[in-house]
Amino acid sequence: MAPASKREQPPEPAGPGGCNGSTRRRPPLSRSAVLEAGIDYVDQHGLGELSMRRLGAFLQVEGMSLYRYVRSREELLDAMVDRVMDQLYADPSVLLGPGDDWDDFLRRIATGVRRVAHTHPQLFPLVATRHPAAPWIRPPLRSLRWVEGFLSGLLARGFSDEAAIYAYRAFGSFLVGRLLVDVAAAGVSPGKTVAQAEQVTSGQSPDSPVEHLHGTEVDLQAFPTITRLADKLAVEDLGDEFDDALETLITRVDRARRALT
Amino acid sequence: MAPASKREQPPEPAGPGGCNGSTRRRPPLSRSAVLEAGIDYVDQHGLGELSMRRLGAFLQVEGMSLYRYVRSREELLDAMVDRVMDQLYADPSVLLGPGDDWDDFLRRIATGVRRVAHTHPQLFPLVATRHPAAPWIRPPLRSLRWVEGFLSGLLARGFSDEAAIYAYRAFGSFLVGRLLVDVAAAGVSPGKTVAQAEQVTSGQSPDSPVEHLHGTEVDLQAFPTITRLADKLAVEDLGDEFDDALETLITRVDRARRALT
DNA sequence: CCCGGGCTCTTACGGTGTAAGGGAAGAGGC
DNA sequence: GCCTCTTCCCTTACACCGTAAGAGCCCGGG
Numbered sequence: 001m002a003p004a005s006k007r008e009q010p011p012e013p014a015g016p017g018g019c020n021g022s023t024r025r026r027p028p029l030s031r032s033a034v035l036e037a038g039i040d041y042v043d044q045h046g047l048g049e050l051s052m053r054r055l056g057a058f059l060q061v062e063g064m065s066l067y068r069y070v071r072s073r074e075e076l077l078d079a080m081v082d083r084v085m086d087q088l089y090a091d092p093s094v095l096l097g098p099g100d101d102w103d104d105f106l107r108r109i110a111t112g113v114r115r116v117a118h119t120h121p122q123l124f125p126l127v128a129t130r131h132p133a134a135p136w137i138r139p140p141l142r143s144l145r146w147v148e149g150f151l152s153g154l155l156a157r158g159f160s161d162e163a164a165i166y167a168y169r170a171f172g173s174f175l176v177g178r179l180l181v182d183v184a185a186a187g188v189s190p191g192k193t194v195a196q197a198e199q200v201t202s203g204q205s206p207d208s209p210v211e212h213l214h215g216t217e218v219d220l221q222a223f224p225t226i227t228r229l230a231d232k233l234a235v236e237d238l239g240d241e242f243d244d245a246l247e248t249l250i251t252r253v254d255r256a257r258r259a260l261t
Numbered sequence: 262m263a264p265a266s267k268r269e270q271p272p273e274p275a276g277p278g279g280c281n282g283s284t285r286r287r288p289p290l291s292r293s294a295v296l297e298a299g300i301d302y303v304d305q306h307g308l309g310e311l312s313m314r315r316l317g318a319f320l321q322v323e324g325m326s327l328y329r330y331v332r333s334r335e336e337l338l339d340a341m342v343d344r345v346m347d348q349l350y351a352d353p354s355v356l357l358g359p360g361d362d363w364d365d366f367l368r369r370i371a372t373g374v375r376r377v378a379h380t381h382p383q384l385f386p387l388v389a390t391r392h393p394a395a396p397w398i399r400p401p402l403r404s405l406r407w408v409e410g411f412l413s414g415l416l417a418r419g420f421s422d423e424a425a426i427y428a429y430r431a432f433g434s435f436l437v438g439r440l441l442v443d444v445a446a447a448g449v450s451p452g453k454t455v456a457q458a459e460q461v462t463s464g465q466s467p468d469s470p471v472e473h474l475h476g477t478e479v480d481l482q483a484f485p486t487i488t489r490l491a492d493k494l495a496v497e498d499l500g501d502e503f504d505d506a507l508e509t510l511i512t513r514v515d516r517a518r519r520a521l522t
Numbered sequence: 523c524c525c526g527g528g529c530t531c532t533t534a535c536g537g538t539g540t541a542a543g544g545g546a547a548g549a550g551g552c
Numbered sequence: 553g554c555c556t557c558t559t560c561c562c563t564t565a566c567a568c569c570g571t572a573a574g575a576g577c578c579c580g581g582g
Contacts, residue, residue: 125389125390128386128389128390128441128442128445129386129389129390129441129445130445131445132445132446135446135494135495136487136490136491136494136495137446138442138445138446139441139442139445144481144483144484144487145484147484147487147494148483148484148485148486148487151486151487151490152486155486161489161490161493162493164490165490165493165494166502168494169442169499169502170502170506172438172442173435173438173439173441173442173506174438175438176437176438176441176442177433177434177435177436177437177438177439177441178434178438180389180390180400180437180438180441181389181399181400181430181433181434181437184389184390184391184392184393184399184400185393185396185398185399220405222405222409223405223406223408223409224409224413225409225412225413225416226397226405226408226409226412229397229412229422229425229426230397232422232423232426233397233408233426233429234396234397238430241427241430241431245431245434248513252509
């Protein structure tokens with residue numbers, strides 16, 4: 001236990017010639033600051049490393065202080081997710097101009113959400129996974145503003161109710177599927193995954209109590225197709241496929257737009 | 262703390278006229294049993310309730326004993342996920358007959374994975390979210406057996422390497438997106454979500470330090486489109502849309518099959 | 523000057539993952 | 553019979569977690 005970590009001198013913990021003086025060193029800690037720090041922290045250290053005390057230390061504050069701005073850790077996570085997606089709402093490259101067609105609208109949102117996923121690869125699984133606040137909200141467009149904006153944007157461009165809802169669902173599923181699989185394969189806790197997969201056929205006595213401790217310790221000779229295609233399977237850049245799939249989705253939405261009423 | 266719970270008499274804890282005698286009361290605890298119990302526990306109580314000690318109690322065992330069969334909690338979760346998906350591999354309704362066409366193959370796997378998602382709604386997010394053991398494995402088909410089976414199954418039916426890989430990625434993303442969004446909207450911790458959304462406009466003083474404590478407390482008057490379409494948006498049964506989208510995916514895969522070499 | 527209210531810190535409690543070793547129950551040899 | 557060895561499970565212990573309750577500091581208004 002090390003509770004007396006750095007709490008001796010309140011005004012000056014780090015740096016010999018620091019810029020103290022009259023200005024207080026720490027920005028005054030608001031809900032926005034807490035949320036932003038949480039997002040930064042998860043981006044840097046991963047979701048599993050986020051605890052209230054550690055986030056407090058990250059903000060040079062005592063952990064319990066965060067509860068002034070956040071009801072609980074769960075609510076913190078929800079708010080972080082909402083914040084990340086709502087930043088997207090204010091993005092000028094995503095915002096819809098009055099003359100834009102509906103397909104441009106979809107393309108803009110798609111690339112915006114894609115950018116969010118790749119900017120916050122550790123956080124994006126939560127965007128897809130956390131329970132939405134209302135039953136008619138579906139990931140990844142998780143706020144009322146987004147749902148309203150999406151639906152009314154399409155309705156104003158000639159979509160029927162049914163077609164707009166169809167597009168809402170198809171679009172959300174498309175984004176979640178594509179981006180989550182991208183992110184799960186790529187921006188994960190570094191090294192561990194590949195290292196674990198590479199320690200193949202470590203000599204283990206077969207009468208060990210563990211039946212097959214982790215499936216990856218079989219050697220790859222039993223899987224010739226994987227072995228042969230390993231290079232092509234490991235491709236990281238899926239941008240082209242994303243764009244292709246997006247265009248296919250848009251034509252599908254277009255067909256629904258004309259078919260539904 | 263109650264450590265002396267029921268450890269006094271080893272052979273007989275519950276029931277006055279129980280069926281004891283020579284047979285020991287508890288099945289002897291194997292890795293399979295631990296995994297199966299973990300899956301059951303998560304299905305019943307949700308992922309957040311799973312702890313090593315509670316799972317131990319569920320198995321009438323002391324918590325630490327689980328570490329004989331599982332390296333850590335993380336590995337337990339991975340193994341549970343793998344097990345759920347590998348059960349699918351043994352499912353006779355999913356297995357491919359020699360005369361089946363490739364599109365039947367895809368339909369069988371899709372409905373199988375869909376059934377898994379709806380059978381284990383609390384666990385399925387992990388299937389989509391956990392980091393795969395190798396960089397060329399992508400959710401939800403997370404085992405080497407599955408990847409090998411999928412690819413070789415398509416290759417044996419005339420797919421080129423590129424077309425098979427394309428199908429592998431498109432199919433995985435499709436399943437993850439559709440099923441994850443279904444599951445996130447439906448089989449969640451019961452009641453809490455809707456209740457939270459319904460406590461609208463609880464009178465809160467506007468100068469509270471919380472900026473907007475949770476976004477759902479605004480009333481819906483500002484969102485007319487959502488209000489008007491709420492009924493249609495809340496639809497739970499997305500089976501038809503799943504099937505339609507699956508057929509669309511199959512035609513897209515077919516086009517790729519013919520186009521790629 | 524005091525003082526009151528908003529932030530932050532302190533303390534505390536039960537729960538969590540897991541490292542390390544102890545002890546009982548059965549298997550096998552003599 | 554006994555003795556030993558292996559296998560399995562339990563006990564203890566530690567650092568850390570989320571969070572409830574209240575104490576203390578600091579700053580602005582009178």
